[in-house]
Amino acid sequence: MGKEANEINTSTRVEYVPRVGELEGWCSGCRICETICSMYNEGISNPKISRIKIISWEPSIDVPIVCKQCVEPLCAKSCPVEAFKKNDNGILEVDQELCIGCGACVESCPFGAITVNPITGKMSKCNLCGGQPLCIEYCPADVIKLMTSKLRETEKAEEWAKVLQKQKEIAGKKAKEQCAGGE
Amino acid sequence: MAKHGYGGKILRIDLTEQKATIDCLPSEYYEMYLGGRGFNSRLLFDMAGPQTDPLSPEAPLIFAPGALHGTPVPTASRTTATIKNVLSGGHGDSHGGGFIGSEIKYAGYDVVIITGKAEKPVWLMINDEKVDFCDASDLWGKKTKETQEAIRKKLPSKKVQIACIGPAGENLVKYAVITDGVATFGRTGVGAVMGSKNLKALVVYGTGGITIHDPSRLLKAIKEYNNIVKQDPYLIPAVTFGSTRFMWHRVKYGVHGACNWRLGEFDWEGLSPEIFREKHAVKATSCPMCPVRCRRDMMIREGEHKGEYTKVEWESIARSMTMGITDSIDLIRVIGAFNEMGLDIESAGDTIAFAMECFEKGILTKEDFDGLSPAFGDAELILKIIKMITYRQGIGNLLADGCYRASLAIGKGSEKYAMHIKGVEVTAADPRGMPVRAVSYATSTRGSDHLRSNPYVEEMATPEEAELMFGSREAADLKGVAGKGRMLKWSEDLVTIGDLLGLCKWAFYRSATMEYLCDKGLRLAAEFYSAVTGREMTGEELMLAAERVYNIEKAFNVRTGFRKKDDTIPERFFTEPIKGGPGDGNIVERNKFNTILEEYYEARGWDPSTGLQTRAKLEQLGLSEIKNVLEKDQREKNTIMLV
Amino acid sequence: MKIIVRILPPVINDQNEFVVELAEGSSVSDLIDKTTQLLGDKKNVLVNEEKKLMPAWRVFLNDRLLDSSNYFKTSLVQGDTVVFLLALAGG
Numbered sequence: 001m002g003k004e005a006n007e008i009n010t011s012t013r014v015e016y017v018p019r020v021g022e023l024e025g026w027c028s029g030c031r032i033c034e035t036i037c038s039m040y041n042e043g044i045s046n047p048k049i050s051r052i053k054i055i056s057w058e059p060s061i062d063v064p065i066v067c068k069q070c071v072e073p074l075c076a077k078s079c080p081v082e083a084f085k086k087n088d089n090g091i092l093e094v095d096q097e098l099c100i101g102c103g104a105c106v107e108s109c110p111f112g113a114i115t116v117n118p119i120t121g122k123m124s125k126c127n128l129c130g131g132q133p134l135c136i137e138y139c140p141a142d143v144i145k146l147m148t149s150k151l152r153e154t155e156k157a158e159e160w161a162k163v164l165q166k167q168k169e170i171a172g173k174k175a176k177e178q179c180a181g182g183e
Numbered sequence: 184m185a186k187h188g189y190g191g192k193i194l195r196i197d198l199t200e201q202k203a204t205i206d207c208l209p210s211e212y213y214e215m216y217l218g219g220r221g222f223n224s225r226l227l228f229d230m231a232g233p234q235t236d237p238l239s240p241e242a243p244l245i246f247a248p249g250a251l252h253g254t255p256v257p258t259a260s261r262t263t264a265t266i267k268n269v270l271s272g273g274h275g276d277s278h279g280g281g282f283i284g285s286e287i288k289y290a291g292y293d294v295v296i297i298t299g300k301a302e303k304p305v306w307l308m309i310n311d312e313k314v315d316f317c318d319a320s321d322l323w324g325k326k327t328k329e330t331q332e333a334i335r336k337k338l339p340s341k342k343v344q345i346a347c348i349g350p351a352g353e354n355l356v357k358y359a360v361i362t363d364g365v366a367t368f369g370r371t372g373v374g375a376v377m378g379s380k381n382l383k384a385l386v387v388y389g390t391g392g393i394t395i396h397d398p399s400r401l402l403k404a405i406k407e408y409n410n411i412v413k414q415d416p417y418l419i420p421a422v423t424f425g426s427t428r429f430m431w432h433r434v435k436y437g438v439h440g441a442c443n444w445r446l447g448e449f450d451w452e453g454l455s456p457e458i459f460r461e462k463h464a465v466k467a468t469s470c471p472m473c474p475v476r477c478r479r480d481m482m483i484r485e486g487e488h489k490g491e492y493t494k495v496e497w498e499s500i501a502r503s504m505t506m507g508i509t510d511s512i513d514l515i516r517v518i519g520a521f522n523e524m525g526l527d528i529e530s531a532g533d534t535i536a537f538a539m540e541c542f543e544k545g546i547l548t549k550e551d552f553d554g555l556s557p558a559f560g561d562a563e564l565i566l567k568i569i570k571m572i573t574y575r576q577g578i579g580n581l582l583a584d585g586c587y588r589a590s591l592a593i594g595k596g597s598e599k600y601a602m603h604i605k606g607v608e609v610t611a612a613d614p615r616g617m618p619v620r621a622v623s624y625a626t627s628t629r630g631s632d633h634l635r636s637n638p639y640v641e642e643m644a645t646p647e648e649a650e651l652m653f654g655s656r657e658a659a660d661l662k663g664v665a666g667k668g669r670m671l672k673w674s675e676d677l678v679t680i681g682d683l684l685g686l687c688k689w690a691f692y693r694s695a696t697m698e699y700l701c702d703k704g705l706r707l708a709a710e711f712y713s714a715v716t717g718r719e720m721t722g723e724e725l726m727l728a729a730e731r732v733y734n735i736e737k738a739f740n741v742r743t744g745f746r747k748k749d750d751t752i753p754e755r756f757f758t759e760p761i762k763g764g765p766g767d768g769n770i771v772e773r774n775k776f777n778t779i780l781e782e783y784y785e786a787r788g789w790d791p792s793t794g795l796q797t798r799a800k801l802e803q804l805g806l807s808e809i810k811n812v813l814e815k816d817q818r819e820k821n822t823i824m825l826v
Numbered sequence: 827m828k829i830i831v832r833i834l835p836p837v838i839n840d841q842n843e844f845v846v847e848l849a850e851g852s853s854v855s856d857l858i859d860k861t862t863q864l865l866g867d868k869k870n871v872l873v874n875e876e877k878k879l880m881p882a883w884r885v886f887l888n889d890r891l892l893d894s895s896n897y898f899k900t901s902l903v904q905g906d907t908v909v910f911l912l913a914l915a916g917g
Contacts, residue, residue: 044392
């Protein structure tokens with residue numbers, strides 16, 4: 001992981017990064033992240049109030065969903081009572097005193113990453129546990145990472161560059177063959 | 184009564200009256216039995232007796248999540264479903280590693296007790312304190328997956344957990360299962376009990392949470408556990424191969440139990456761990472909270488049945504070999520059918536193998552099978568028999584009662600092909616050549632079972648460790664006798680801890696060395712319990728609680744009539760040698776079996792000559808109430824039940 | 827002489843079958859030492875801290891299960907196959 005990923009800034013987030021070619025490289029659906037998140041942040045263990053959530057369907061598909069820590073957070077913009085406030089680390093959190101549980105943020109978040117507490121009806125979102133998210137630390141499959149968009153940008157660009165290079169090589173080879181055939 | 188780690192309440196549901204009552208357990212139950220199987224075994228003892236018909240309305244169906252289930256403790260995923268054993272008539276329970284148990288706890292309950300019988304099929308919706316009895320007439324007849332899907336469609340929240348039965352449970356097949364979509368409560372006929380109550384599904388949604396006494400201590404212990412997982416060679420291949428990895432062991436020892444427990448040599452290459460990994464495994468999946476991830480959905484990727492998939496665990500493969508299946512695609516189809524119908528693969532596999540051998544021997548004929556000629560390994564035929572069993576058609580009606588009862592009905596010498604202990608079909612590996620494994624199947628309190636104990640300790644211990652712990656170096660030798668009874672007692676108590684706390688018997692109670700095993704199974708288990716509940720416990724105290732629970736189950740079995748003569752294994756293992764393979768010619772030697780059995784009784788503090796419990800032992804364990812019940816029975820029935 | 831070694835289940839991802847070169851007259855104990863060396867930092871899955879083979883590893887010489895007290899005495903010959911099998915009993 002690059003240095004910038006460890007610095008807390010508004011674009012650092014918990015990201016699902018499966019190792020696509022491996023059977024063991026996917027979220028296994030164990031829910032350790034959910035129970036640890038709820039225990040650490042809410043004081044009780046129950047996946048329903050975890051800020052990271054695993055969405056599952058058959059056969060054997062499990063995908064972790066968690067706040068993207070957007071630079072222009074739609075959740076905060078939609079909040080009528082301005083309950084979204086930056087904490088000391090610069091991470092947006094929901095002030096439980098101010099939150100009225102209207103659900104505007106749930107509607108506006110494109111990723112379904114806001115968590116609704118089923119008892120209080122109020123909202124919460126990932127605050128990166130003060131910089132070292134416990135979900136990452138305890139993930140047995142090692143598939144959730146602390147990421148910045150900048151780092152992902154480079155990774156994705158590198159992946160695509162390799163594909164592009166291969167395409168160009170194939171195209172070049174084809175062109176050459178055609179030239180040879182034309183003679 | 185808020186207790187760290189627990190839900191605190193219990194829920195009693197009467198299906199006849201359609202009434203739910205919220206209640207509390209006596210606080211000494213928490214102290215003495217910890218949770219899960221511990222609560223259940225005591226409650227069953229309190230609620231059912233020798234006269235209770237397991238499928239009658241008054242017989243209870245009890246669910247209890249393990250004490251640590253619902254918390255982040257690694258592998259804490261097990262829930263116990265307890266009944267009066269449909270197959271044996273004695274103590275019965277089954278354990279599942281899914282999400283239904285944690286949801287029960289989030290709803291606030293440590294135990295859910297279901298009694299009575301609904302007039303028409305119902306499903307239950309438990310939403311915290313609210314319990315609804317919903318009409319299940321549209322669900323009745325549906326297979327397990329269809330049932331799950333249909334219920335989910337009815338409900339606004341996707342986060343509910345559902346435990347349901349398939350058609351087999353509805354038709355009271357004596358080895359029907361309850362499944363929660365992820366895991367299955369497989370053994371002893373729990374699904375039949377649910378079906379007998381006209382209960383199609385139990386649906387739970389819990390909004391509460393479990394408090395943890397000391398989260399940072401818990402997190403530290405989780406790290407310690409995770410470190411062991413990374414180092415223990417026993418667990419490393421579990422991640423890559425899941426439970427399919429057991430095949431290598433079976434092959435090298437020749438203990439397949441193939442073709443109704445006859446052959447030690449088997450055409451296994453089509454079922455190799457590599458084939459399942461490369462051709463069928465979807466990905467590494469896990470039970471709740473488990474870092475080991477040995478669960479697998481297996482999918483057929485080509486051919487006529489492309490796209491079909493089902494869960495395949497080791498026992499599915501083992502019992503497929505008992506039915507003679509040699510091809511992985513056949514296996515996935517057959518196991519898929521068992522799962523869909525809601526049948527216990529272990530009992531059903533043995534029962535079908537029994538029927539096939541009866542046909543082979545001319546005891547059953549084509550006419551008995553509606554013109555079919557069953558043969559070992561014929562998947563199409565097995566699929567047809569599965570249907571006949573599920574819907575109790577033709578010979579299926581007999582086979583649906585298990586191989587023991589079927590053999591009694593068929594007669595003609597078929598009894599010797601029925602592989603059961605106390606009426607419950609034999610599981611796991613062939614015990615011939617490994618005497619303590621045979622004894623461990625026989626002493627299990629729920630009928631034949633390889634998970635009631637952990638005799639595999641003999642392969643983990645060094646001779647020095649064996650001498651220190653069990654008084655003889657022989658205890659570390661597969662063929663040894665001395666010390667094995669003590670080892671068996673110790674290992675039964677050890678894995679019972681897993682059922683009390685809800686920990687996995689594979690990931691928590693198997694290891695490559697005794698050091699890892701004791702470190703995890705005793706020290707860390709106690710550390711987890713102490714950190715979560717705030718009640719300081721040591722490994723020894725956990726062992727004591729486990730011993731208590733084992734004794735309650737034993738007492739229940741004694742009340743229902745089981746004696747020393749029933750602590751035995753099918754005659755075939757004593758008299759018929761394994762055919763072929765590395766274990767060719769092995770049998771279970773009767774004298775070794777008896778010596779180990781008596782040493783075991785002695786280690787348990789029971790009477791070695793009768794196998795009965797002693798007053799002194801029950802009192803020492805704080806089980807005077809249990810003792811009094813036995814005393815009373817003894818007086819009334821004029822038979823000896825206690826020494 | 828050359829001895830074929832297999833480790834089951836494959837706990838060492840990419841190397842489960844290999845050929846070990848040993849001096850004539852070597853015993854199974856010598857083979858364990860040599861295999862341990864070859865495994866490098868992954869040796870901990872095979873041996874404990876005292877560098878002894880963990881009891882759960884069963885040794886098969888040409889498909890015959892060996893008694894752990896006899897490793898010293900059992901000598902190997904060219905072309906022997908030795909399987910280290912992790913005890914994975916149960917169901």
